[in-house]
Amino acid sequence: MKFIYKLCLVGLVFSLFTFNASAQTTKYKCLLQMSNYVGEEAYIVVSLINPKGEYEKTLYVMGPDKKWYKTIKEWHKFYSKKPANISAITGASVAGGDRSVTVFEIENAKINANYKLRFETAVEDKEYYVKDLEIPLTTASLSAKNDGTGFIRYVRFSAN
Amino acid sequence: MTISIWRYSHLALAVSSFLLLLLASVTGVILAFEPVAQKIQPYHTAGFEQASLAQTLPLLRSKYPGISELTVNHHQFVIIKGSDNKGENLEAYIDPQTGKILGTPEKQSEFFLWVTDLHRSLFIHETGRFIIGLTAFLLLLIAVSGTMLIIQRQRGIKRFFTRIVKENAAQYYHVVLGRLSLIPIILIAGTGTYLSLVRFEIIPPEKVATEVDFDAIKEEPRQEPASFAIFKNTLLSEVQSVEFPFSDDPEDYYTLKLKDREVAVNQLTGEILSEAKYPTAQLLTELSLDLHTGRTNIIWAIILAVASGNILFFIYSGFKISFRRRAKSIKNKYTLDESRFIILVGSENGNTFRFARAIQQQLIKHGQKPFLTELNNYTLYPQAEHLIILTATYGLGDPPTNAKRFVKLLQTTPQAQPVRYSVIGFGSHKYADFCKFAFEVNQMLSHQAWATPLLDMHTVNDRSPEEFSLWAEAWSQQAGIALAVLPELRKTQTKRFETLTVAANTCCENTEGTFLIRFQPKRKIKFTSGDLLAIYPANDHRERLYSIGLVQQELQVSVRLLPDGLGSGFLHRLKPGDTIPARIIKNDHFHFPKKATGVLMIANGTGIGPFLGMICQNSQQTPIHLYGGFRDRESCNLYKPFLEENKTAQRLTQLHLALSREGEKQYVSDLISRDADLVANLLATGGVIMICGSLAMQKDVTAILENICQTKLNQNISYYQSRSQLLTDCY
Numbered sequence: 001m002k003f004i005y006k007l008c009l010v011g012l013v014f015s016l017f018t019f020n021a022s023a024q025t026t027k028y029k030c031l032l033q034m035s036n037y038v039g040e041e042a043y044i045v046v047s048l049i050n051p052k053g054e055y056e057k058t059l060y061v062m063g064p065d066k067k068w069y070k071t072i073k074e075w076h077k078f079y080s081k082k083p084a085n086i087s088a089i090t091g092a093s094v095a096g097g098d099r100s101v102t103v104f105e106i107e108n109a110k111i112n113a114n115y116k117l118r119f120e121t122a123v124e125d126k127e128y129y130v131k132d133l134e135i136p137l138t139t140a141s142l143s144a145k146n147d148g149t150g151f152i153r154y155v156r157f158s159a160n
Numbered sequence: 161m162t163i164s165i166w167r168y169s170h171l172a173l174a175v176s177s178f179l180l181l182l183l184a185s186v187t188g189v190i191l192a193f194e195p196v197a198q199k200i201q202p203y204h205t206a207g208f209e210q211a212s213l214a215q216t217l218p219l220l221r222s223k224y225p226g227i228s229e230l231t232v233n234h235h236q237f238v239i240i241k242g243s244d245n246k247g248e249n250l251e252a253y254i255d256p257q258t259g260k261i262l263g264t265p266e267k268q269s270e271f272f273l274w275v276t277d278l279h280r281s282l283f284i285h286e287t288g289r290f291i292i293g294l295t296a297f298l299l300l301l302i303a304v305s306g307t308m309l310i311i312q313r314q315r316g317i318k319r320f321f322t323r324i325v326k327e328n329a330a331q332y333y334h335v336v337l338g339r340l341s342l343i344p345i346i347l348i349a350g351t352g353t354y355l356s357l358v359r360f361e362i363i364p365p366e367k368v369a370t371e372v373d374f375d376a377i378k379e380e381p382r383q384e385p386a387s388f389a390i391f392k393n394t395l396l397s398e399v400q401s402v403e404f405p406f407s408d409d410p411e412d413y414y415t416l417k418l419k420d421r422e423v424a425v426n427q428l429t430g431e432i433l434s435e436a437k438y439p440t441a442q443l444l445t446e447l448s449l450d451l452h453t454g455r456t457n458i459i460w461a462i463i464l465a466v467a468s469g470n471i472l473f474f475i476y477s478g479f480k481i482s483f484r485r486r487a488k489s490i491k492n493k494y495t496l497d498e499s500r501f502i503i504l505v506g507s508e509n510g511n512t513f514r515f516a517r518a519i520q521q522q523l524i525k526h527g528q529k530p531f532l533t534e535l536n537n538y539t540l541y542p543q544a545e546h547l548i549i550l551t552a553t554y555g556l557g558d559p560p561t562n563a564k565r566f567v568k569l570l571q572t573t574p575q576a577q578p579v580r581y582s583v584i585g586f587g588s589h590k591y592a593d594f595c596k597f598a599f600e601v602n603q604m605l606s607h608q609a610w611a612t613p614l615l616d617m618h619t620v621n622d623r624s625p626e627e628f629s630l631w632a633e634a635w636s637q638q639a640g641i642a643l644a645v646l647p648e649l650r651k652t653q654t655k656r657f658e659t660l661t662v663a664a665n666t667c668c669e670n671t672e673g674t675f676l677i678r679f680q681p682k683r684k685i686k687f688t689s690g691d692l693l694a695i696y697p698a699n700d701h702r703e704r705l706y707s708i709g710l711v712q713q714e715l716q717v718s719v720r721l722l723p724d725g726l727g728s729g730f731l732h733r734l735k736p737g738d739t740i741p742a743r744i745i746k747n748d749h750f751h752f753p754k755k756a757t758g759v760l761m762i763a764n765g766t767g768i769g770p771f772l773g774m775i776c777q778n779s780q781q782t783p784i785h786l787y788g789g790f791r792d793r794e795s796c797n798l799y800k801p802f803l804e805e806n807k808t809a810q811r812l813t814q815l816h817l818a819l820s821r822e823g824e825k826q827y828v829s830d831l832i833s834r835d836a837d838l839v840a841n842l843l844a845t846g847g848v849i850m851i852c853g854s855l856a857m858q859k860d861v862t863a864i865l866e867n868i869c870q871t872k873l874n875q876n877i878s879y880y881q882s883r884s885q886l887l888t889d890c891y
Contacts, residue, residue, distance in 0.1 A: 027243070027247035027248075029226070029243060029406075031228075036367040036368075036369050037367075038361070038365040038366075038367055064267050064268065065273060067277075091249070096367055097367050097369045099229075099415075101229060101241065101406065102249060103226075103243045103247055124285070125286050158406065158407050
C-alpha cells in the first residue's frame with residue numbers, strides 16, 4: 001500500500017513539473033527611480049503589451065486605492081473589461097525622488113517575441129502618461145537602464 | 161449696538177465656517193485614532209533605540225539577499241521590502257536585532273482612507289482641498305481672535321491664565337476649554353494651513369536628492385559594511401529609510417534617508433558619495449504632518465483628538481452664547497418721548513437684560529410707560545421722571561461694550577427736568593472689582609444737577625434673585641409702584657413670615673419723633689445687624705423696610721415717626737406684648753466686616769440703628785469710630801447712654817457727634833472733612849467705611865470721600881466701593 005502511495009506522489013510531483021515547464025517564467029527584479037517632481041505620490045501600472053499593441057496582462061500596480069485607478073485611463077479600460085485579481089501584485093504608490101523595487105514574473109516565451117513592457121503613470125491633479133516608459137521586451141533592454149519620459153527617471157531590471 | 165472688532169470677527173469667522181469645521185473636527189477626532197491603533201501593534205522591539213546601521217544592515221542583507229529597502233515608520237517599527245528566497249515580493253515588520261520577521265504590514269484601512277479623504281478634500285479633490293485649507297486658515301483666525309478676546313476679558317496677557325469667573329456654563333467652559341486647547345488648536349489650524357499652502361505650491365516646494373558622480377566612484381579600499389564609519393555612527397532611530405544597492409555593481413549604492421538629510425554611500429568602500437540636506441520647507445512639511453496627524457506620538461494624537469472634540473463643543477457653546485446675546489434684543493411698547501420710566505442697561509452678555517425686561521413688564525402691567533434701551537443710547541428723555549440703570553462691569557472694572565459711551569453722553573446731555581434715579585450694579589464678588597462701573601455711574605449721576613437719587617445704589621451678586629428683590633422692594637416703597645419681580649427671578653426665594661413679639665418700645669419717652677422698638681422673634685432665627693426687617697402695616701402688599709440692629713439677642717429698629725407715615729405710625733402704636741407678622745431679609749452687603757483693621761461708621765438720624773447692634777456685637781473689639789449726625793442734643797440722648805456704656809466696654813473706640821440745630825450747627829459731613837486724614841489712613845490700611853442714613857447725607861459724605869480718595873489716596877472712590885471698603889445703606 002505504502003508503495004502505491006509513493007508511486008502516486010511521485011507521479012503527482014512529476015506531472016506538476018511538466019505543467020510548470022510548459023509555461024516557464026522568470027522573475028525579474030525591477031528598480032524604478034522616480035524623477036524629483038513635486039506633488040502627490042504617483043500611481044504606476046506595469047503592463048505587458050502584445051505585438052498588436054494591446055494590453056495582455058497586468059504585471060504590477062503601484063498604488064493601493066482603487067478610486068484612483070480610473071486616472072490611469074488606458075489601462076483602466078482594459079482592466080474594467082477584463083477584471084483580474086491584482087491584490088497579489090499591488091504595492092505602494094511612489095513619491096517624487098523615491099525609488100521602488102518590485103518583482104514581477106514574465107513568461108520566457110514572451111521575451112524577444114515583439115512584446116513590450118509599458119509603464120503608465122498618473123499623479124493626482126498632474127499629468128497622465130500613457131507611455132511614461134515603454135520598452136521592447138528583449139534580453140537587451142532587460143539588462144540596460146531605460147529612461148522614462150514623465151515621472152519616471154529610469155527603470156532597471158535584474159533577473160532574480 | 162457696538163461689539164468689539166475681535167468679538168465680531170470671532171463670531172463672523174465661526175458662523176462662516178462652522179459646518180466645515182464641524183466636519184473637519186468629527187473626521188479629525190476619528191483620524192486621531194489611526195496612529196493610536198497603529199502604535200499599539202506589537203512591532204516595536206526592545207533593542208531598537210541602540211541598534212546602529214553597522215549591526216542591522218549587514219545582518220539583514222545576509223539574511224534577506226533580496227532586500228531592497230528598509231523603512232522605519234513613525235511608530236519606530238522597522239519594515240523591510242524586497243524579494244524572498246523564492247523571488248516573491250516580501251514586505252514585513254522585522255526585529256532589527258535578530259532580523260526575525262514579526263508580521264506583515266497591512267494595507268491602510270479602507271475606513272481611515274475614506275475618512276482621510278473626506279477630511280482633506282471632501283471627496284471633491286482640488287476644490288475640496290482648497291475649501292478645507294481655507295477652513296484651516298479660518299480656524300487659525302478664530303483661534304487668534306479668541307486669544308485676543310481672552311486677553312481682553314482677563315485684562316492683559318499676564319492675567320491670561322488667572323481664574324475665570326463662572327457666570328454661566330456655556331460661556332465658562334467656552335473660555336476655560338478655549339484657553340486649555342488653544343495651543344493644540346493653533347497648531348492644528350496652523351499646520352493645516354501650511355500643508356495647504358505647500359499643496360497649492362504657494363509656499364514653493366523643493367525637493368533635493370543626492371547627485372552622485374558616477375565617474376568618481378572608487379572600488380578600493382574595500383571594507384565590510386559592518387565597519388563603514390557612516391553605518392557605525394548612525395542609529396536606526398535616526399533613519400527614515402535605507403535603500404539598498406540594486407545590484408553588486410559599484411555604481412549601485414546605499415541611499416540613507418535620515419531625518420534631516422539624504423546620504424549616498426558607496427557599497428564597496430563605505431565612502432560618502434554625496435550628501436544633501438533637506439530644504440527648510442520640506443522639514444517644515446514633515447513637522448507639520450507630524451503635528452497635524454499625531455503620527456509620531458500617541459499622546460499627542462490623543463491631545464489632538466481631545467482638541468478636535470473641543471472644537472465641536474466650541475461650536476455648540478459659541479452658538480449658545482451668541483443666541484443668548486441676541487436674546488437681549490429690545491422691544492419697546494412706548495417711545496422714548498412719551499415714557500416716564502427710562503430703563504438703561506449695560507450688559508456684556510445680555511444677562512442683565514432679563515432683569516431689565518422684568519422691570520419693564522411690571523411697569524407696563526401697572527399702566528406705566530417704560531422705555532428700555534442700552535446705556536450707549538442715552539439721550540434726552542422729555543417725559544422722564546425715573547431713571548433705572550442696570551449695569552454689569554466688564555474686565556477690570558470697565559464698562560460693558562454697550563455702555564462705553566455713556567460716561568461721555570451723560571456729561572453732554574443733561575435732562576431738562578428733574579429725574580430721580582436708581583442704579584443697580586450686577587457683578588460677582590469673585591472679581592476684584594465688584595460692580596465698579598455701576599458705582600462710577602451712580603457717582604456721576606450724583607453730580608448731575610437734574611438727578612436725585614430715589615434709593616441708595618444696590619448691587620446684585622451672581623444674579624442673586626434675593627438681592628434683586630431687595631432692590632425691587634426698596635424701589636417699590638419709594639416709587640409707590642409695586643414691582644412684583646418675575647417668578648423666575650425669585651424662584652429660590654420663599655417668603656417666610658416670622659412672628660415677632662414687641663419687647664420694648666421707647667415711643668412714649670421721646671416727643672421729637674424718634675424711637676427705638678425691640679422685638680423678640682417667636683422662633684429662633686438667624687439674623688444679624690444690617691439685615692432688614694420687612695413689615696406689612698396695612699396687611700396688604702405694602703411693605704416697609706427697616707434696618708435691624710441685633711441688641712442683646714433682640715431685634716431692634718430705630719424709627720422716626722413721620723406725620724402720615726404708614727410704617728412708622730404702625731410701629732409707634734405697638735405696645736410690649738403685641739405680635740406682628742414680619743419678614744427678615746438678609747442684607748449681606750451691609751454686614752459688619754469680618755476682617756477689617758478698623759471701621760468708620762457714619763450715620764444720621766435713625767440711620768444709627770444697625771450700628772447700635774454692630775457695636776454691641778463687637779466682641780473682638782475692632783476699632784470703631786462712630787460719626788453721628790442729629791438735630792439736637794435731645795434727639796441723640798436716646799442713644800447716648802447705650803453708646804457711652806459700649807465705649808467703656810471698649811466695643812466703641814471713638815464717638816463724634818454733630819448737631820445741626822444746636823451749638824456749632826454742624827453736619828456729620830463736616831466732621832468727615834475735619835478728619836480727612838483719619839479717613840484716608842483707614843482706607844489705605846484696609847479699613848471699612850459704613851454709611852447709613854438719609855440719601856442727602858450720603859450724597860454730601862460721598863462727595864467728601866470722593867475728594868479724599870482723589871487727593872490723598874490717588875484712587876477713584878469706586879475703587880473702594882468695588883472692594884467693599886465703602887458700604888452704604890441709605891434711604
